Amino acid sequence: MNKEIRAIRGVRDLLPGELKKWRFVEKQAVSIFEAFGFEEIRIPIIEEAGLFQRSVGLYTDIVEKEMYIFSDKKGRTLALRPEATAGVVRAYVENRLFDSQRIQRFYYSGPMFRYDRPQKGRYRQFYQMGVEIFGGATGYYDGELIFLLGKILSNIGFKDYSFEINSIGCDKCKPAFTGKLSNYLNERISSFCSDCKIRAQHNILRVLDCKNNECRQILRDAPGITDFLCEECRHHREEVYKYLAIFSIPYRETNLVRGLDYYTRTVFEVKIQGDENAVAGGGRYDNLVYQLGGPSTTAVGFAIGMDRICELLENPGKEEESIWVIFLGERAFSEGIPIINNLREKNIKTIVDYDKRSLKNYLKVADRQGIKKVFILGEDELSKRSFLYKDMNNGTQQLIPFEKIVNILKVNL
RNA sequence: GUGGCUAUGGUGUAAUGGCAGCACGAGAGACUGUGGCUCUCUUGGAGCGGGUUCAAAUCCCGUUAGCCACCCCA
Numbered sequence: 001m002n003k004e005i006r007a008i009r010g011v012r013d014l015l016p017g018e019l020k021k022w023r024f025v026e027k028q029a030v031s032i033f034e035a036f037g038f039e040e041i042r043i044p045i046i047e048e049a050g051l052f053q054r055s056v057g058l059y060t061d062i063v064e065k066e067m068y069i070f071s072d073k074k075g076r077t078l079a080l081r082p083e084a085t086a087g088v089v090r091a092y093v094e095n096r097l098f099d100s101q102r103i104q105r106f107y108y109s110g111p112m113f114r115y116d117r118p119q120k121g122r123y124r125q126f127y128q129m130g131v132e133i134f135g136g137a138t139g140y141y142d143g144e145l146i147f148l149l150g151k152i153l154s155n156i157g158f159k160d161y162s163f164e165i166n167s168i169g170c171d172k173c174k175p176a177f178t179g180k181l182s183n184y185l186n187e188r189i190s191s192f193c194s195d196c197k198i199r200a201q202h203n204i205l206r207v208l209d210c211k212n213n214e215c216r217q218i219l220r221d222a223p224g225i226t227d228f229l230c231e232e233c234r235h236h237r238e239e240v241y242k243y244l245a246i247f248s249i250p251y252r253e254t255n256l257v258r259g260l261d262y263y264t265r266t267v268f269e270v271k272i273q274g275d276e277n278a279v280a281g282g283g284r285y286d287n288l289v290y291q292l293g294g295p296s297t298t299a300v301g302f303a304i305g306m307d308r309i310c311e312l313l314e315n316p317g318k319e320e321e322s323i324w325v326i327f328l329g330e331r332a333f334s335e336g337i338p339i340i341n342n343l344r345e346k347n348i349k350t351i352v353d354y355d356k357r358s359l360k361n362y363l364k365v366a367d368r369q370g371i372k373k374v375f376i377l378g379e380d381e382l383s384k385r386s387f388l389y390k391d392m393n394n395g396t397q398q399l400i401p402f403e404k405i406v407n408i409l410k411v412n413l
Numbered sequence: 414g415u416g417g418c419u420a421u422g423g424u425g426u427a428a429u430g431g432c433a434g435c436a437c438g439a440g441a442g443a444c445u446g447u448g449g450c451u452c453u454c455u456u457g458g459a460g461c462g463g464g465u466u467c468a469a470a471u472c473c474c475g476u477u478a479g480c481c482a483c484c485c486c487a
Contacts, residue, residue: 009478061485065414120480128487195484259485281487305487363448378446
């Protein structure tokens, strides 16, 4: 054998067995998205690197350390998308989709790329489904998304999930807060863990999220963002909570901070109980459309981590019934094929094998594959113008005349 | 990016530094147009590269990959 070529680090093949779950989740999610009036959008997987630098943020881990970035043959600096929101906003602006009369809802699905260290639930090529709402300014829209997200999780069978929510303020109030926080931290900087010392420089809000006990102690008396939120942000936050109450969605208010620069006001994440990783996360980004060259437009969105969701999901297991057709001999094959094709026209899943094997071998394979319905056509059956139908569950057999086959199957299936 | 653990047929697993074995799977047959049960036979393995040794799955170094924790995130 030649040397085997293997998939590169952090990427994987999704094989048919696994994909049954994926397709189930995708179907559920899409039907809910559409029920809420979201429309699909498809955007490129590669973009100018600058798009992500300007939106996600130059000093975020995603852009600084995790982005697949390269030059094309013309020397343009491109990147594999590490997330989708930036691209959707770019598309929204570029295609002049902004419409002051209408609030617009989009959903997307596809692979994202981050050069992370791989682990379970964490891949270099991973899949997200997500939504974005443009133009909805009130807290209702944040609430709608959280409601919709919870609905998807429930519908695919999760009972115990919990939302964490926070508000990180807007352009007006966030700087005042980070300034105060920075002063507070700098006065005590030697007491913090080494991670926090770095966070204090680059992404100061993340210090609040530190799990280290000593850091938490010191942070108890640190300025809290809640006290600094401006009137509008405060009001917005209350609105969100009001809608969550109306939708009866349980949530916890935490110090959640997300590692993307574009977020304003609401940020949220959801975890499935017993699992550390967030399966979905999102928030509001009221400045991003403007930053990327569009008119000032409020927006809010989230993304679901498909890999993580599917890893937590039991396999639905219920096999789709199919009919397996065995032809014995040339004449049987040429006379039987048109009838079989007719079944496919009627959307009856029919698998044909014609491989010069023994009947015994075919039946053994059928048994091991868990195939329940086998149709046999050989010389004996041909002379009776019938298929021999064998029910693999109990071994019973019956002849079904060619002309009745579609009707019988429609009733049976 | 940092630290740790792991790596044996397709899968799951054994073996004081001394013949790589077992189970399942897969293939053939017993049973040539009838599967499942049983029996027989067959198939196929040390991630990769070095080193130590008379001798390495076993010890050492490197590397690759997976997993775990951190970081971060979906």
